[in-house]
Amino acid sequence: MADMRDEMIALLPRLRRFARGLAGSAADADDLVQATCERALGALDGFDPATRLDSWMFRIMQNQWIDAGRARARRPSVPVDAAGELADATAERAAGARLELDAVRRLVDGLPDDQRAVLCLVAIDGRSYREAAAILDIPVGTVMSRLARARGRLADALTGGEEVSR
Amino acid sequence: MSGDAHTPMDDEIALGAWLDGELDPEAAASLARRLHAEPTLRARLAALREADAMARAAFVPMRDEPVPAALVATIRGAPAAGEAPTPPTIAPARFLRPHASRRWAPMALAAAIALLIGAGGGYWTGLGTGADGRNAGLGDATLAGAVAAGSVLARALETRPSYEVVEAEGLSAMAVATHVGEDGRVCREYELLPAAPSTDGEAGLACRESGGTWHRRAVVALGGPAGDGDEAGFAPASGGADPLARLVPGLRDATPLSPEREAALIEAGWPAGNDGAR
Numbered sequence: 265m266a267d268m269r270d271e272m273i274a275l276l277p278r279l280r281r282f283a284r285g286l287a288g289s290a291a292d293a294d295d296l297v298q299a300t301c302e303r304a305l306g307a308l309d310g311f312d313p314a315t316r317l318d319s320w321m322f323r324i325m326q327n328q329w330i331d332a333g334r335a336r337a338r339r340p341s342v343p344v345d346a347a348g349e350l351a352d353a354t355a356e357r358a359a360g361a362r363l364e365l366d367a368v369r370r371l372v373d374g375l376p377d378d379q380r381a382v383l384c385l386v387a388i389d390g391r392s393y394r395e396a397a398a399i400l401d402i403p404v405g406t407v408m409s410r411l412a413r414a415r416g417r418l419a420d421a422l423t424g425g426e427e428v429s430r
Numbered sequence: 431m432s433g434d435a436h437t438p439m440d441d442e443i444a445l446g447a448w449l450d451g452e453l454d455p456e457a458a459a460s461l462a463r464r465l466h467a468e469p470t471l472r473a474r475l476a477a478l479r480e481a482d483a484m485a486r487a488a489f490v491p492m493r494d495e496p497v498p499a500a501l502v503a504t505i506r507g508a509p510a511a512g513e514a515p516t517p518p519t520i521a522p523a524r525f526l527r528p529h530a531s532r533r534w535a536p537m538a539l540a541a542a543i544a545l546l547i548g549a550g551g552g553y554w555t556g557l558g559t560g561a562d563g564r565n566a567g568l569g570d571a572t573l574a575g576a577v578a579a580g581s582v583l584a585r586a587l588e589t590r591p592s593y594e595v596v597e598a599e600g601l602s603a604m605a606v607a608t609h610v611g612e613d614g615r616v617c618r619e620y621e622l623l624p625a626a627p628s629t630d631g632e633a634g635l636a637c638r639e640s641g642g643t644w645h646r647r648a649v650v651a652l653g654g655p656a657g658d659g660d661e662a663g664f665a666p667a668s669g670g671a672d673p674l675a676r677l678v679p680g681l682r683d684a685t686p687l688s689p690e691r692e693a694a695l696i697e698a699g700w701p702a703g704n705d706g707a708r
Contacts (some may be wrong), residue, residue, distance in 0.1 A: 272505045276497040281489050294498055301504045368488040386450060387482045388489045393452050408452075412442040418481035419474070 268308065271317050272301065278389060282322060285384030286329045288373040296332070300325040322399045326381060333377070371421050379414035382407050387415065445475050449482060575646030577636055583622050587636055587644045588700075591692055592618075600624060606633075607686035608695070609678045615639075616700050617647065617678040619686075635678065638700055647678075 279300065283293035304311075304324050311320055372380060378400075385396040386407070393411075397404045444461055447453045453461065465472050577584045586596040586603035595604045607619040617637035634649040687695070695701070 269505050273497075273502055276501055276505075277495070280495070280497065280501075285489060294501065297501055298504060301501060305505065365484070365488040368484045372485060372488065383485060384489070387485050393447075393450065408443045408447065409439070411450075412439060412446050415446055415478050415481050416442050418485060419477035422480055422484060423477045 268311070268317065272304065272321065275318055275321060278318065279321060279325060282325060282384050282389060283329075285372060285380055285388060286325070286377070296325060296329060299332070300328050303328055319395055319399050322385070323401070326400055329377075329381075368418075371418055375414050375417060379410045379417075382410040383414040383418075386411055441471065441474070442478075445471070445478050448475065449479055575636075575649070577644040577646060579643060583620065583636075584644055587618050587620060587638070588642075589696060591689060591696060592686070608692045609686060610695075611678045614702060615678075616695065618644075637678070640702065642700075 276297065279297050280293060283296040283300070284290060287293045287296050300321060304321055307324070311317070372383065375383065381400060382396055385391045385399060386393065391399070393404050393407045397407045400407070444453065444457065448458065448461055465475065577587065582596050582598045582601045583603040585598075586594070586605055590596055590605060592605045592607055595602050597603075601622060601624055603620060603622045605618045605620045609617045609619075611617065615637050617635055619633070619635050621633045632649050635647045636644040637647050638644050686692075
């Protein structure tokens with residue numbers, strides 16, 4: 265039990281990053297992490313020590329996010345104006361890398377929830393397709409297609425619709 | 431988006447799997463041949479890789495941000511449903527906030543006892559049974575547990591009021607209560623915790639001997655954190671229910687000294703012959 269709590273605390277940076285990807289804003293993300301930790305602590309009896317604590321908690325977070333989504337008014341979808349974002353990103357490239365990364369965050373935030381979750385798990389957290397599928401409770405094939413759409417939209421925005429053969 | 435209009439979904443998936451190292455060897459070899467032959471596919475792979483790199487760059491640094499203390503407190507502090515208030519296996523806790531007026535739950539503490547110095551092989555058999563507030567078997571327990579002069583614990587015991595932390599040498603020490611027995615001997619309950627949260631700390635009772643050295647009279651392995659939100663699991667800070675206080679020689683009332691009285695004694699250098707008045 266003690267070890268598990270220590271492990272949970274060690275996981276917090278990754279949980280926060282995943283939450284940031286899911287929830288969009290830093291404040292919402294920490295609320296989500298908080299709710300996830302509370303839910304996990306209340307369900308420790310249900311944790312199988314033979315499985316990975318990180319996957320278990322990511323899955324709880326994902327479920328928490330879905331449940332919260334049912335209760336809350338859905339956030340207005342941020343349209344991914346790829347060309348606009350590209351112009352922004354290009355201008356901001358001169359202004360500084362930090363602003364550019366802000367633009368990337370906005371692009372990620374603008375992805376549909378299900379695509380964003382997969383992108384965060386695989387491309388950002390480095391989880392395998394199989395692990396991501398287990399966390400999200402979806403088939404591996406769905407992981408692959410959602411990931412491809414998410415990445416494709418980011419790549420499109422970053423290349424600004426130019427001819428890809430450059 | 432025009433950029434991927436000519437990139438079939440299957441190719442997008444395959445390129446992504448290539449980046450993720452998820453292609454089986456056969457498919458990877460096949461894709462490698464196509465990449466060699468198809469510039470547009472190569473360009474698309476580069477764009478996807480760039481997208482990945484940007485996403486990582488935007489989010490990965492979050493790992494290095496400090497985690498809000500409230501989140502750590504949630505995990506440390508909140509007992510899981512159905513969990514005993516302070517199970518002995520739980521662990522190394524950080525101190526509660528210094529101002530928190532925490533008392534141990536007697537039964538939880540008794541359960542947490544891993545080591546009792548000078549108990550003569552006995553356990554806390556008298557705990558909870560002594561209606562007169564005395565410990566049945568341990569009242570005269572003595573031990574050779576001198577607290578090293580100048581150590582973190584000695585400094586906390588000798589110079590600091592309760593709930594004020596002394597930190598040094600990778601240890602944190604604080605007194606949590608002060609008692610004065612009938613013979614005027616001063617004893618203080620304390621907690622001593624290592625900086626590394628994976629190591630057990632100790633809680634104990636140390637009494638000040640003539641000459642100014644402190645001697646441990648009882649030590650228990652300090653288990654888990656006492657949750658702030660778990661007041662029900664803890665005894666009130668008064669009355670005779672404090673098992674450590676029962677080890678104070680001649681103590682009839684386990685209520686600790688008031689902060690004012692305690693501060694006065696510290697200021698005066700723990701004068702002998704105190705009558706325990708508060």
